[in-house]
Structures are given as structure tokens and as C-alpha cells.
Amino acid sequence: MAGAGGGGNDVQWCFSQVKGAIDDDVAEADIISTVEFNHSGELLATGDKGGRVVIFQQETENKSQPQCRSEYNVYSTFQSHEPEFDYLKSLEIEEKINKIRWLPQKNAAQFLLSTNDKTIKLWKISERDKRPEGYNLKEEDGRYRDATTITTLRVPVFRPMDLMVEASPRRVFANAHTYHINSISVNSDNETYLSADDLRINLWHQEITDRSFNIVDIKPANMEELTEVITAAEFHPHQCNTFVYSSSKGTIRLCDMRASALCDKHSKLFEEPEDPSNRSFFSEIISSISDVKFSHNGRYMMTRDYLSVKIWDLNMENRPVETYQVHEYLRSKLCSLYENDCIFDKFECCWNGNDSVVMTGSYNNFFRMLDRTQRRDVTLEASRESCKSRQVLKPRRVCAGGKRKKDEISVDSLDFNKKILHTAWHPQDNIIAVATTNNLYIFQEKVN
Amino acid sequence: MQDTVVSPEKAEEAKLKARYPHLGVRPGGSDLLRKRLTKGQKYFDSGDYNMAKAKMKNKQLPTAAAEKTEITGDHIPTPQDLPQRKQSLVASKLAV
Numbered sequence: 094m095a096g097a098g099g100g101g102n103d104v105q106w107c108f109s110q111v112k113g114a115i116d117d118d119v120a121e122a123d124i125i126s127t128v129e130f131n132h133s134g135e136l137l138a139t140g141d142k143g144g145r146v147v148i149f150q151q152e153t154e155n156k157s158q159p160q161c162r163s164e165y166n167v168y169s170t171f172q173s174h175e176p177e178f179d180y181l182k183s184l185e186i187e188e189k190i191n192k193i194r195w196l197p198q199k200n201a202a203q204f205l206l207s208t209n210d211k212t213i214k215l216w217k218i219s220e221r222d223k224r225p226e227g228y229n230l231k232e233e234d235g236r237y238r239d240a241t242t243i244t245t246l247r248v249p250v251f252r253p254m255d256l257m258v259e260a261s262p263r264r265v266f267a268n269a270h271t272y273h274i275n276s277i278s279v280n281s282d283n284e285t286y287l288s289a290d291d292l293r294i295n296l297w298h299q300e301i302t303d304r305s306f307n308i309v310d311i312k313p314a315n316m317e318e319l320t321e322v323i324t325a326a327e328f329h330p331h332q333c334n335t336f337v338y339s340s341s342k343g344t345i346r347l348c349d350m351r352a353s354a355l356c357d358k359h360s361k362l363f364e365e366p367e368d369p370s371n372r373s374f375f376s377e378i379i380s381s382i383s384d385v386k387f388s389h390n391g392r393y394m395m396t397r398d399y400l401s402v403k404i405w406d407l408n409m410e411n412r413p414v415e416t417y418q419v420h421e422y423l424r425s426k427l428c429s430l431y432e433n434d435c436i437f438d439k440f441e442c443c444w445n446g447n448d449s450v451v452m453t454g455s456y457n458n459f460f461r462m463l464d465r466t467q468r469r470d471v472t473l474e475a476s477r478e479s480c481k482s483r484q485v486l487k488p489r490r491v492c493a494g495g496k497r498k499k500d501e502i503s504v505d506s507l508d509f510n511k512k513i514l515h516t517a518w519h520p521q522d523n524i525i526a527v528a529t530t531n532n533l534y535i536f537q538e539k540v541n
Numbered sequence: 542m543q544d545t546v547v548s549p550e551k552a553e554e555a556k557l558k559a560r561y562p563h564l565g566v567r568p569g570g571s572d573l574l575r576k577r578l579t580k581g582q583k584y585f586d587s588g589d590y591n592m593a594k595a596k597m598k599n600k601q602l603p604t605a606a607a608e609k610t611e612i613t614g615d616h617i618p619t620p621q622d623l624p625q626r627k628q629s630l631v632a633s634k635l636a637v
Contacts (some may be wrong), residue, residue, distance in 0.1 A: 112635040113634050113635050114634040114637075122631070123633065123635075125635075139633075141633060141635075143633070145632070145633045147633045147635045147636045167635075167636045167637075170632060170633055170635075170636040272578055273578075273580065291577065291578055292578075316575065319575065320574075321574070322574055322577065322578070341574065371548060371550070373548070373550040373551050373553070373554040374554040374557060374558070374564075375550055375553065375554060376550070378573075424549045424550055424553075425552065425553060426553070427549075427550060427554075427557075428553040428554075428556040428560075431557060432557075533635055
């Protein structure tokens with residue numbers, strides 16, 4: 094699959110695959126809560142509200158048939174987290190997987206971190222394609238041989254068997270978070286990772302489960318004075334001392350762990366000044382950042398708030414360098430979006446491999462591709478109706494008001510229950526994974 | 542000349558205030574945040590729960606209308622109020 098992963102609008106996106114049940118009656122457990130490619134893009138992991146992880150593997154391409162795009166097929170699935178009840182605090186702990194983050198591959202096995210509200214787990218996914226046969230003391234079915242019948246020595250040998258993929262929990266990182274974990278991020282030092290909840294961020298060593306270091310604590314002495322919470326956090330892709338965290342007030346703080354053990358004092362504060370005359374009841378709510386992601390090259394970061402995506406240059410704190418409207422037509426619907434709680438939906442965003450295009454989801458199963466270099470954007474839809482193999486996705490248009498043109502959909506007809514909160518972009522190629530409520534769509538670049 | 546153009550956001554705010562006149566002035570303030578921090582919490586006393594369960598045997602079962610989101614000390618949860626906490630032994634439909 095050639096391609097630098099660039100050009101969101103030169104690229105024509107085609108349907109490749111869809112995973113999940115077709116029926117409209119969605120069980121809560123099947124709601125997809127996170128999607129993540131691994132570092133090579135060969136594996137794609139999803140987590141759901143039922144605490145389950147499903148990993149898909151890209152089939153190795155058939156070189157003789159370059160037309161055949163490689164498909165993602167189920168590689169492994171396991172129950173990562175179970176529902177728990179904290180009797181001491183009378184707190185129900187959901188098994189929903191909030192985030193999955195892959196570790197860079199070090200050996201034959203694959204490792205990922207998955208987290209629910211309270212506990213992070215390190216899972217090892219390994220392949221077994223050989224098994225020993227010809228035991229000296231055991232029959233093939235496992236029964237022990239009668240010792241008196243053993244007259245010769247035989248040495249077991251490894252013989253090939255059908256591939257078995259096993260997932261086993263290697264580490265459980267528990268009891269470090271009073272509030273709900275919203276983010277985990279693996280450090281580029283390949284030894285540590287951070288976990289962030291509403292008020293605190295902890296630093297862990299990947300091998301050590303009985304201790305973690307608190308590096309950010311924004312809990313006020315008096316909870317009545319609470320004004321903002323941490324909404325997302327991420328390590329810099331190359332600088333192992335640097336991480337950022339975003340807040341519900343629309344600010345991003347960059348911290349340097351070399352400065353002090355407790356990074357309550359930020360090194361940089363990214364905040365766009367607000368025009369006070371524009372301030373409304375909704376201003377703070379819609380400015381809350383739901384996701385923050387560094388660019389692959391480490392020079393920029395992207396934030397997603399309710400209505401827009403902003404690109405920040407790490408060297409400029411006072412305003413973003415680019416701002417893209419995701420669904421500006423919703424600004425005149427904020428009242429009803431507040432009443433039905435949609436205004437609190439947490440959309441994620443992602444970069445393509447060469448940082449030229451960013452993607453984020455919206456309602457009505459729409460998602461947006463925003464091309465930074467060409468300054469163009471397109472709205473696409475993940476729907477069962479465009480599910481014919483290699484069918485090119487047609488751009489969608491929303492009519493904000495006034496006369497609705499043919500092929501446009503009016504704002505009032507949008508289905509706000511069909512949210513695309515989670516999307517992922519293959520690290521190198523133009524392959525994207527888009528999660529609707531309970532289905533996973535995979536789209537690929539059209540190959541002529 | 543008075544500027545009569547109202548931003549869509551402010552128009553929406555006016556709509557909201559008309560529907561909910563008692564809505565607080567600072568929506569991003571501690572009330573909203575604290576509600577977020579205590580998401581998932583159920584004020585639940587296992588002693589009261591068992592007592593209520595025993596009483597329920599003799600009474601007719603009430604229709605579930607109670608506010609499921611605000612189970613506080615005043616409202617004694619009954620087995621019917623609590624959501625089923627079944628463990629997910631079923632495989633994900635994505636893995637089919």
C-alpha cells in the first residue's frame with residue numbers, strides 16, 4: 094500500500110469493511126468506546142462498554158494482486174475489564190474501556206494498555222503456532238503413561254499447529270485514581286506511561302504496579318472552589334520529559350518533568366483569548382476540550398472542543414495557528430443540545446500519517462476530514478447504505494437554514510443518537526477506522 | 542442605531558433561560574463539575590437494602606417511576622431499581 098498518507102481531498106475514500114451487528118437494537122455492552130491502530134498499523138484494537146477488546150489484524154497483501162486491498166480480520170478478543178462495585182464508597186465501577194494504547198513492539202508478542210474508570214491493565218497478545226509432541230511420560234491427550242510400560246526414552250519435538258492467539262493480563266495497575274480515568278499515554282522512553290483522571294495525573298513504570306508518582310494535582314483544598322477538570326493528557330511523541338493536559342475550560346498546559354517532581358506549575362499555557370462580549374451560558378461548556386493529540390512530528394498539537402478543531406504550534410501559546418469548524422450549524426441548536434445532554438459528548442480527533450489531514454466525528458454518523466495543506470474539508474458518512482465493496486463515499490452537506498438543496502440534509506433531520514466519537518487513522522497509509530455506536534467501519538483510499 | 546443582530550449562541554441562551562428560569566448563572570461552575578466527578582455513585586446502604594427487600598415480599602410491587610439517576614439516602618433502592626450487573630460473558634459482535 095503505497096502512499097504517504099497525505100491529501101484528504103485528493104483522496105477518494107472507499108468503503109472497505111464494516112464490523113458489528115446490523116440490527117438497530119443496540120445492547121449497551123456493544124457500544125464502541127475506543128479505537129486504536131498499533132504503531133505499524135497492522136493491528137487495530139477496539140474497546141467497548143462491555144469491557145471487551147477486539148483486535149483485528151491486517152492480512153498480508155497479495156503481491157500478485159495489487160488491486161486487492163488488505164482486509165482486517167479478527168485476530169484476538171478478550172474480556173479486559175469486569176464490572177466492579179466499590180463497597181467502601183458505594184461506587185459502581187463501569188467495565189467500559191475508556192482508552193487503549195499500544196506499546197511499541199519489542200519482541201514477537203504485542204502489548205497494549207487498556208483502562209476503565211479506575212484500573213489500567215497491560216495485556217500481552219502472543220501467537221502460538223507450534224506445540225511439543227512426543228512426551229516421554231504423557232500420552233498425546235495428556236494422560237500419564239503407565240511407568241512400567243516405558244522402555245525407551247523419547248524426546249519431544251515441536252510440530253506446527255493451527256495458529257492460536259492468546260491474550261493474557263501481565264500487569265494490573267490499580268488503586269491509583271480517586272476520580273475517573275480519561276486518558277493513558279505511553280512515553281517515548283518506552284519505560285513509563287501516564288494516566289489521567291479528572292483532577293490528577295500519575296506516572297507509572299510499565300513494570301511496576303504497586304506504586305505510581307503523582308505529577309499533576311489540580312484538586313483544590315476546598316471542593317467548592319473547583320472550577321475546572323482535566324479532560325485529556327498525552328506525552329510528547331519524542332520528548333520524554335514533556336506532556337500536555339487539557340481542561341474543561343478550554344486551556345492546554347504543557348509540562349516539563351525536568352522542572353520539578355510535581356508539575357502543577359505549567360511550562361506553557363495555551364489559551365485563545367475570548368471576546369467577552371460573545372460570552373454566553375454555553376461558552377464554557379462548548380470550549381471544554383474533549384481530546385488533545387500531538388502531531389506525529391511533535392511540532393503541533395490538535396484539540397477538539399464541541400464545535401471546532403484547533404491546531405496549535407507548540408511555540409505559540411496565545412492562539413491556535415488553525416481553527417476548523419466541525420459543525421458550526423449546531424451553534425443555533427445549543428439549547429436543545431444542552432437539554433438532551435449532547436453538548437457534553439466527547440469527540441476525539443486524529444492526525445493522518447504525515448500530519449497534513451485531520452479527522453473528527455460528528456452526528457448523523459458523519460465524520461469530517463480537514464485538509465490542512467489544501468485548506469479544504471469534506472463531510473463523509475459511515476452508513477450501511479454505502480457498503481458496497483470499493484464504493485466511493487459521496488460528500489455530504491448539511492443545510493443550516495433556508496432553502497435545502499437536493500442531496501443536502503437539514504439540521505433538524507440530523508440524528509443526534511448516531512454519534513461518531515471515535516476514529517483512528519493508520520500510521521502510514523490512507524486507511525481509517527470509524528466507529529459508529531456499535532459498528533466499526535474501515536475505509537481505504539481508492540486505488541485505481 | 543441599536544444593533545439588533547443577536548448571535549445564535551445568545552439566542553439559544555435566551556431560549557434556555559426562558560425554559561428554565563432558575564438555572565444558575567455559572568454553568569461551568571462547581572455544581573456541574575461535581576456532578577461529573579461523582580458520576581456512577583449510588584448512595585446505597587446494604588442494611589437498608591436487605592430490609593426493603595424483606596418488606597417487598599409483603600407489599601405489592603410499585604411501578605418503576607422513581608428517578609433512577611438520583612438515588613439518595615431518602616430513596617431506598619429496591620431490587621427493581623438497580624440495573625442488572627450481569628458480567629459480559631458474551632463475545633463482542635465485532636468479533637463475529
